[in-house]
Structure formats: C-alpha cells, structure tokens
Amino acid sequence: MASSATAPKPEARGGENRREALLDAAAAMFAAKGYDGTSIRDIAGAVGMLPGSLYYHFKSKEDLLIAVYRKGVARFEAAIDAALGSTAGDPWQAIEAACAAHLSILLDGGDYARIVNPEFVRSFPPEMLPTLNAERDRYERHFEKLIAALPLDPETDRWLFKVALFGSLNWSQTWYRKGRYTPQDIAAAFIGMLRQKGA
Amino acid sequence: MASSATAPKPEARGGENRREALLDAAAAMFAAKGYDGTSIRDIAGAVGMLPGSLYYHFKSKEDLLIAVYRKGVARFEAAIDAALGSTAGDPWQAIEAACAAHLSILLDGGDYARIVNPEFVRSFPPEMLPTLNAERDRYERHFEKLIAALPLDPETDRWLFKVALFGSLNWSQTWYRKGRYTPQDIAAAFIGMLRQKGA
DNA sequence: GAGGCTACCAAACAAGTGTTTGCTATGGCA
DNA sequence: TGCCATAGCAAACACTTGTTTGGTAGCCTC
Numbered sequence: 001m002a003s004s005a006t007a008p009k010p011e012a013r014g015g016e017n018r019r020e021a022l023l024d025a026a027a028a029m030f031a032a033k034g035y036d037g038t039s040i041r042d043i044a045g046a047v048g049m050l051p052g053s054l055y056y057h058f059k060s061k062e063d064l065l066i067a068v069y070r071k072g073v074a075r076f077e078a079a080i081d082a083a084l085g086s087t088a089g090d091p092w093q094a095i096e097a098a099c100a101a102h103l104s105i106l107l108d109g110g111d112y113a114r115i116v117n118p119e120f121v122r123s124f125p126p127e128m129l130p131t132l133n134a135e136r137d138r139y140e141r142h143f144e145k146l147i148a149a150l151p152l153d154p155e156t157d158r159w160l161f162k163v164a165l166f167g168s169l170n171w172s173q174t175w176y177r178k179g180r181y182t183p184q185d186i187a188a189a190f191i192g193m194l195r196q197k198g199a
Numbered sequence: 200m201a202s203s204a205t206a207p208k209p210e211a212r213g214g215e216n217r218r219e220a221l222l223d224a225a226a227a228m229f230a231a232k233g234y235d236g237t238s239i240r241d242i243a244g245a246v247g248m249l250p251g252s253l254y255y256h257f258k259s260k261e262d263l264l265i266a267v268y269r270k271g272v273a274r275f276e277a278a279i280d281a282a283l284g285s286t287a288g289d290p291w292q293a294i295e296a297a298c299a300a301h302l303s304i305l306l307d308g309g310d311y312a313r314i315v316n317p318e319f320v321r322s323f324p325p326e327m328l329p330t331l332n333a334e335r336d337r338y339e340r341h342f343e344k345l346i347a348a349l350p351l352d353p354e355t356d357r358w359l360f361k362v363a364l365f366g367s368l369n370w371s372q373t374w375y376r377k378g379r380y381t382p383q384d385i386a387a388a389f390i391g392m393l394r395q396k397g398a
Numbered sequence: 399g400a401g402g403c404t405a406c407c408a409a410a411c412a413a414g415t416g417t418t419t420g421c422t423a424t425g426g427c428a
Numbered sequence: 429t430g431c432c433a434t435a436g437c438a439a440a441c442a443c444t445t446g447t448t449t450g451g452t453a454g455c456c457t458c
Contacts, residue, residue: 018435034322036235040416052418053436061416118373119318123233160388163374164367171366174317181359189359193393217405239446251448252406260446 019057021047024111027068031111035065035124062128069121072112073135079105080142091149096191098146102169103183107176117173140166165194218256220246223310226267230313234264234323261327268320271311272334278304279341290348295390297345301368302382306375316369339365364393 025046029038040061044054058064083101084094106113114120121132143166147158168190181189224245228237239260243253257263282300283293305312313319320331342365346357367389380388 033325034235036233037322039414041414049435050437050439051416052438052440055417056435117318119316120321122319123236123322126232156392157388160380160385161392163370164389164392167367167370167373168363169366171362171369174366175362186359189356190363193355193360193363238444240444248405249407249409250446251408251410254447255405 018047018049022049022054022057022064023068023071026064027071027111027115030065030068031114034120062125065115065124066128066131068112069115069132070135072114072116073139075109075112076102076105076116076139077142079109080139084142091146091151092191092195095143095146095150096187098143099165099169099191100184100187103172103186106170106173107183108178114173117170161194165190217246217248221248221253221256221263222267222270225263226270226310226314229264229267230310233319261324264314264323265327265330267311268314268331269334271313271315272338274308274311275301275304275315275338276341278308279338283341290345290350291390291394294342294345294349295386297342298364298368298390299383299386302371302385305369305372306382307377313372316372360393364389 022043026038026043029042029046032038033042040054041051043064044051054064058067079101080098083097086097116136118133118136121129124132140162144162147162147165150158150161152158152161169187172186176186221242225237225242228241228245231237239253240250242263243250253263257266278300279297282296285296315335317332317335320328323331339361343361346361346364349357349360351357351360368386371385375385
C-alpha cells in the first residue's frame with residue numbers, strides 16, 4: 001500500500017509534498033470539525049488549492065479519508081513497535097510501555113490520532129467501516145499478545161481485560177489536557193490499578 | 200410515505216404524541232447515521248410529516264438535538280437513581296450496582312443512550328458543547344461520590360480511577376453485542392479487576 | 399356561527415455540497 | 429524542437445441542506 005500502483009514516478013515539481021500537505025490539512029480539519037463538517041473546499045483552500053484540483057491527488061473525499069486513517073494507524077503501530085523493541089522480560093513492564101506508547105500517540109500525536117478513534121469512525125460513511133476496522137483490529141492484536149503473557153488470576157477473562165484496558169486508554173482523549181499528567185503517568189496509574197497482587 | 204399529498208387527514212392529530220414521535224425518530228436516526236448524516240427530511244418523513252412541519256414542534260435542528268440529548272441523560276440518571284436506592288452499605292457493591300445500571304442503559308437503552316457519548320457529541324455543532332457537557336458533568340458527579348467512599352490505597356489517584364472506570368464502561372459501546380455478557384457480568388468483571396486486595 | 403388556536407401542508411429559498419469537465423502552464427526527456 | 433506527463437486553474441453541474449412563508453382543515457370556546 002505504500003507506493004501508489006500507477007507509474008514509475010518521474011516526480012516532477014510540487015511532487016509528493018502537495019499530497020502530504022493535503023493529508024495534513026485534511027487530518028487537522030477532520031479532527032477539528034468532523035468528516036461531514038469539513039468540505040473539500042476547506043481542505044483545498046487550506047493548502048492554497050482550488051477544490052477541483054484536489055481530485056488530481058485523491059479520487060474522492062472518502063479516498064482521502066482512508067488515506068488519513070491509514071496514516072493514523074501507522075503512527076500507532078510505529079510507536080508500539082519502537083516501545084516493545086526495548087523492553088526486558090517482565091510482562092507488566094512490557095504492557096505498561098505499550099500503553100504509554102499508545103497514549104503518547106493518542107494524546108500528543110496530533111490530528112491523525114483522533115481519526116482512528118472508533119467512535120469518531122462511526123460518523124464516516126457506513127460502507128467504509130469494514131475497511132477501516134480491519135486496519136484497526138490488526139493493531140489491537142499487539143495488545144492481545146501482551147495480555148496473554150500476563151500472570152493473571154485464572155478466573156480473569158483476558159478478553160474483558162483487554163477491552164477494559166483499551167477503554168481506559170482511549171477514553172483519555174476525552175479528558176486529557178496537556179500539563180497535569182504525562183502519558184507515562186497515566187499508563188503507570190492504569191496498569192497499577194489493574195495489576196493484581198502476587199504477580 | 201403513506202397517504203401523501205393532498206388527502207385530508209381525519210385523525211392525524213396527536214398533540215404531544217407527535218413531538219415524542221419526532222424525538223424517537225430523531226434519536227434513532229442520529230444514533231444510526233450521525234447528526235450531520237441525518238436530515239430534517241429524514242426525521243419528518245419517518246413520522247409521516249413534511250420537513251417544514253417539524254418546525255412547528257422544534258425551532259431548529261439543534262433545538263431538536265438538545266431535546267434528544269436531555270432525554271438521553273435523563274435515562275441514565277433515572278437508572279442510577281433506581282440502582283442506588285436499593286444498595287446496602289458496602290461501597291464496592293454500591294459502585295458495582297451503579298456501573299451495572301449505567302451499562303444497562305448504555306448497551307440496552309436504545310437509541311437515546313448513544314447520543315450522550317462524548318465522542319459522539321464531538322460531531323455536533325461546537326457552540327452547543329458547553330450546554331451539553333454541563334448536563335453530563337452533573338451525571339458524572341454521582342460516580343465521583345461513590346468513588347470517594349471506596350477504601351482505596353492512599354496513593355491511588357481517585358480522579359484517575361474515575362476516568363479509568365468510565366473509560367472501560369463507555370468503551371463497551373464499541374464492542375458489545377447482545378448475548379455473550381450481560382451488563383451485570385461486565386460491571387462485576389470490571390470492578391473485580393479494579394478492586395484492590397485487602398478492601 | 400364567528401373567531402381563534404393547533405397542527406400541519408405545499409412550495410419555495412439561499413446556501414452549500416461533492417464532483418466533473420475542459421483547459422493550461424511547466425518542466426524533463428528524446 | 430516536439431512530446432508528454434504533471435499539477436493545477438476556472439467554472440460549472442446536479443443535488444441536498446436547514447429554514448421560511450403563506451395558507452388551511454379541524455377543533456374549542458364564546
């Protein structure tokens with residue numbers, strides 16, 4: 001998916017930068033005013049372009065949204081990959097590091113991160129939900145593996161553990177304001193609450 | 200639909216019922232397709248009315264949304280009031296009961312409940328957010344009182360405890376499907392995970 | 399039985415929407 | 429030099445949106 005399927009790219013002037021600029025503008029405006037609340041004219045205007053010109057880079061508004069969404073998911077995956085590369089053996093430390101990485105993108109990761117929130121996704125055209133959700137499910141599997149490694153009580157439902165943790169994490173978008181807590185603080189506090197004695 | 204254009208309507212009159220019907224239709228369509236995704240024509244049509252006629256009952260689309268939202272919050276408050284009226288002294292039991300009540304509305308409470316979700320609210324016209332959030336803050340205060348009564352470790356941040364719990368609860372809207380777990384199951388599991396030994 | 403109120407219809411309005419089309423300035427390459 | 433893809437402009441198209449306006453059928457009261 002990384003390189004567009006069309007041509008061997010001679011890469012003339014303006015180049016890939018304009019496309020990226022459109023993506024950034026779209027992410028910012030989607031995050032601020034929602035998908036429906038943002039018009040093609042808004043996005044194109046933000047980069048000094050006319051509405052019709054945007055259709056040279058993206059074949060539809062939905063296409064643009066998918067591109068933004070993919071870039072959002074990719075940020076989460078990059079962050080968690082980096083965090084897990086440097087953790088030692090302790091599974092509680094590993095999941096706390098993953099949570100901190102997740103939160104750092106979610107809370108300080110800019111506009112792309114907001115787009116990935118499933119409740120935000122609900123406002124998108126319904127026919128694109130399967131595409132977007134598949135993307136996100138793949139990401140969540142990282143956490144499932146980390147949770148599988150935790151030494152929990154046998155009667156603890158690990159799937160409910162996952163959704164509880166994810167809920168706490170993702171909900172932070174609702175209340176987080178810069179300054180009081182860092183993503184690390186929050187991750188440590190949440191994992192501390194869920195951590196069972198004797199483990 | 201139905202008998203449309205110029206036919207005389209013998210008993211279409213419904214007094215307050217018509218307003219309620221509009222509220223129900225709006226709640227259903229807002230929940231299904233979002234605020235922007237739902238048009239006045241959709242809502243009016245769903246109760247066999249013409250778009251202009253809706254303006255007899257509500258002075259604007261935003262006015263209609265606020266009415267739906269108020270009704271949604273009221274459902275949560277009624278449920279939690281009922282649940283707390285019948286709990287004994289134990290603070291862990293009390294908060295579990297409140298969570299179960301919250302979840303029962305959130306998950307089985309129909310269309311009104313979806314509207315109250317803050318991430319859903321983000322798609323609304325920004326100038327109405329203060330009005331709506333004030334309504335919701337009042338509701339959350341019930342939970343703050345319940346958490347204040349819990350015998351937690353002294354170093355546990357009770358505010359973070361609240362947002363962690365709320366996150367877990369409200370996130371369930373994302374994954375819940377009827378059948379596997381009941382709201383009571385989920386509440387018991389979540390509180391069980393957060394409950395600290397020795398209390 | 400005249401007036402007024404309720405609840406709605408019928409039709410339009412102005413503005414905004416995503417998208418399409420035809421055209422053009424630019425620069426790399428043979 | 430001529431060719432051709434790139435990147436974008438300019439203007440329209442077809443449609444949907446929330447909302448307003450003027451009218452009116454049925455009921456209630458005086």
